Amino acid sequence: MLRIITQRAEALNELRRICDRTHDDQVVHKEATVREVLQAVKRQGNRAVLHYTEEYDQVHLKPEELRISGAELDAAYQQVSQELLEAIRLACCQVEAFHRQRVPKSWVQFGEDEVVLGKRYTPVDRAGLYVPGGRAAYPSTVIMNAIPAKVAKVPRIVIATPPGPDKLVNPAVLVAAQEAGVQEIYRIGGAQAIAAMAYGTETIPKVDVITGPGNIYVTLAKKLVYGTVGIDSLAGPSEVLIIADGAANPVHVAADMLAQAEHDPIAAAILITTDKDLANQVVLEVKQQLLNHTRKILTEKAIAHYGLVIVVDSLEAAAELSNEFAPEHLELEVAEPWELLEHIRHAGAIFLGNSTPEAVGDYLAGPNHTLPTSGSARYASPLGVEVFMKHSSLIQYSHKALQQMAGAIDTLATAEGLPSHADSVKLRMLEE
Numbered sequence: 389m390l391r392i393i394t395q396r397a398e399a400l401n402e403l404r405r406i407c408d409r410t411h412d413d414q415v416v417h418k419e420a421t422v423r424e425v426l427q428a429v430k431r432q433g434n435r436a437v438l439h440y441t442e443e444y445d446q447v448h449l450k451p452e453e454l455r456i457s458g459a460e461l462d463a464a465y466q467q468v469s470q471e472l473l474e475a476i477r478l479a480c481c482q483v484e485a486f487h488r489q490r491v492p493k494s495w496v497q498f499g500e501d502e503v504v505l506g507k508r509y510t511p512v513d514r515a516g517l518y519v520p521g522g523r524a525a526y527p528s529t530v531i532m533n534a535i536p537a538k539v540a541k542v543p544r545i546v547i548a549t550p551p552g553p554d555k556l557v558n559p560a561v562l563v564a565a566q567e568a569g570v571q572e573i574y575r576i577g578g579a580q581a582i583a584a585m586a587y588g589t590e591t592i593p594k595v596d597v598i599t600g601p602g603n604i605y606v607t608l609a610k611k612l613v614y615g616t617v618g619i620d621s622l623a624g625p626s627e628v629l630i631i632a633d634g635a636a637n638p639v640h641v642a643a644d645m646l647a648q649a650e651h652d653p654i655a656a657a658i659l660i661t662t663d664k665d666l667a668n669q670v671v672l673e674v675k676q677q678l679l680n681h682t683r684k685i686l687t688e689k690a691i692a693h694y695g696l697v698i699v700v701d702s703l704e705a706a707a708e709l710s711n712e713f714a715p716e717h718l719e720l721e722v723a724e725p726w727e728l729l730e731h732i733r734h735a736g737a738i739f740l741g742n743s744t745p746e747a748v749g750d751y752l753a754g755p756n757h758t759l760p761t762s763g764s765a766r767y768a769s770p771l772g773v774e775v776f777m778k779h780s781s782l783i784q785y786s787h788k789a790l791q792q793m794a795g796a797i798d799t800l801a802t803a804e805g806l807p808s809h810a811d812s813v814k815l816r817m818l819e820e
Contacts, residue, residue, distance in 0.1 A: 390671045392697045396705070399698045403713045406656045406694050407763045410604065410624050422579045422608045429583035434590045440580040447551050449575070454591050456557060456573040464562035472560060473567075476527055479752040480567050483535045486754030490773050491539060502786035509779045512618070514544040514593055516585035517570070518600030519561060521550040521577055527564035528750060532757050532771065533599050534568035540776035545570045546593060548585060550577025577602075582609035586617045597776055601758065620771050624761040627656035627694075628746055629715035629735075631706045631728065634663035636721040636742060641666070642673035644719060644745050649690035650683045656694040658713070660706040667697045707731035714765040717746045736765045791817060 393399045428436035434451050442448050465473070496506035517533040519526060530547065537545045547565055551557055557575055565573055574592055576584060582602075586609075588594030598610060599620035610619045628648035632641055645657035661667050674691060681687055700706050707728060710718060714734035722728055725740035732738060736759030737749050750757045758771035785793070794813045801809035 390674055390691060390695045390697050392667050392671065392699060394699045396700075396709075399696075399700075399709060400712060402696055402698075403658070403709065406627075406658070406696065407713060409654055409656070409694060410762060415604070415608075418604055419608050419612070422605055422612060425579040426583045426586075426609060426612055429580055429589065430587045433584075433588075434592075437576055437580045437584050437589060437592070440578065441576055444578055444580075445550055446553060447555055447575075449551075449555065451591060453555065454574050454576060456562065456575060458571075460557075461562055461566060461571060461573075464559035464566075467559035468563050473563060475752075476531070476560070476564050476567050479528065479531050480535060480564075482752045482754045483531055483756070484539060487536045487539045487756075487773050492774055492777060492779065494779075496782060501792070502789040504782065504784035506782035507779045508782055509777050511540045511542045511777050512596035513542075514546070514595040514597075515542045515776055516595035516598045516617075517545065517547045518577075518581060518585075518598065518602055518606060519547055519549040520600070520602045520606070521552070521558070525558035525561050527558075527560040528757065529600060530561055530564040530570075531568050534565060534570050536756065536771060536773045537599075537776045538569045540773045542776050544593065544595075545572070546585065546595065547573045548576050548581035548592075549573065550581070551575040577606075579605045579609035582606060582613060586613035599758065599771060599775060618775070620758060620775050621760055621764065621768055623758065625654045625656070626651045626717075627658070627715055627761060628717040628719065629658045629660065629710055629713055630719040630721055631703065631710060632659060632661045632663070632666060632719075632721040633703065633723055634666060635723045636661070636663075636666060638666055638669035638673050640742065640745070641670050641721060642677055644721075645670070645674060645691070645695065646677055646681070646687060647745070647747055648717070649695065650681070650687045651690075653686050653689040654694060655690045656696075657691060658696045658698070658715070660698045660700060660709055662700055662703060662706065664699050667699050671697060703728050704731055710735070714760075714763045716759045716761045716765065717749070719744070719746060734765045736760045736768075736770055787816070 425440055438449055492509045494508045498504050515537045519529050547570055549557055549561060584592040585595045585598050597618040601623040607622050611622055626648055630641055630644060648657045649655050659670055678684055711733045716736040718735035719739045720728050721742050739746055756770045760768035794817055797813050798810045
């Protein structure tokens with residue numbers, strides 16, 4: 389079950405092993421398969437999409453069944469409870485309120501030297517959102533991807549999500565999409581869904597940006613179509629790192645670790661603590677809470693392979709190890725979380741205090757739950773409105789301003805061996 393480590397060198401090795409857990413020997417083979425799917429969809433459109441949906445998902449679809457119908461969207465509301473509908477609506481409101489504060493603003497600066505400079509932000513024309521299926525339905529993923537696109541005012545937003553064996557998509561996903569403002573939904577998953585949105589088919593539009601998590605085939609597909617379209621990130625399996633002191637409740641810590649482990653058999657759940665007694669209590673509590681867990685086998689696998697408890701001498705040492713790992717989710721279950729925050733440099737989302745489990749961020753705190761994984765929090769950030777926008781530089785020079793800069797431009801253009809660059813300024817100076 390959970391291992392307890394007390395040596396820093398061993399802890400670092402284990403953290404690196406966990407961080408690299410997706411780099412298996414099969415990636416090259418899987419990438420070759422994904423390339424084949426991408427090329428087939430690019431050449432054959434719907435025909436290839438339908439073929440791979442039947443081959444990989446065992447679902448036989450006709451072209452007219454790719455898009456979820458209006459009747460199915462309406463019916464979805466009858467299949468969710470009022471309680472779930474209200475929770476979805478609350479989550480939409482919370483997430484939208486947060487992301488509205490993050491919309492980049494265009495600006496223009498009029499200088500005294502008769503030079504006008506600025507930036508103009510505009511949304512992409514079309515966004516494609518991938519919502520995974522498989523082990524569970526994820527209405528929260530719909531909300532976290534669709535709301536920022538909506539706030540960015542993307543004119544056309546489409547969703548791709550895999551159907552079940554009965555061709556149906558989970559009604560909670562359909563309701564969440566509509567509540568988030570999206571009604572164009574396609575029942576396809578896997579690499580073929582990414583290819584369809586990247587290249588377009590007879591039915592599915594070519595988009596400008598693709599966001600959303602998925603399995604290794606989806607992630608590789610996003611990696612390979614980048615450049616044809618923009619992407620948010622290459623999301624790996626989920627992970628949580630908890631820093632706790634002696635004041636933390638072992639029952640709560642164990643529950644938070646299992647909340648991450650139940651996502652996937654390769655999800656990671658790590659505790660770093662300054663208290664040996666807490667470490668031992670958490671190990672026992674994890675075992676106890678697993679006894680009647682509804683996803684016991686999957687969760688046990690994650691804990692056995694990618695669960696870890698590290699005992700350190702100080703919270704500063706805990707922060708140092710956390711920064712080495714750069715976790716997707718970081719919980720600071722300590723008496724003074726804001727003081728410890730000063731030592732944290734790399735994390736996707738940080739949850740401060742004993743009353744802030746990671747689950748609040750997963751669903752409705754407001755900040756996005758699509759986060760950098762596998763150490764990418766060193767350089768990457770959570771999904772936000774800016775992913776669905778781009779900016780253009782604005783530049784205007786008066787004749788007088790150009791004249792003042794003409795000499796420097798000529799010098800630089802000549803140094804680079806680009807005479808027409810210099811002439812494009814010189815010829816304008818002759819028009820005085």
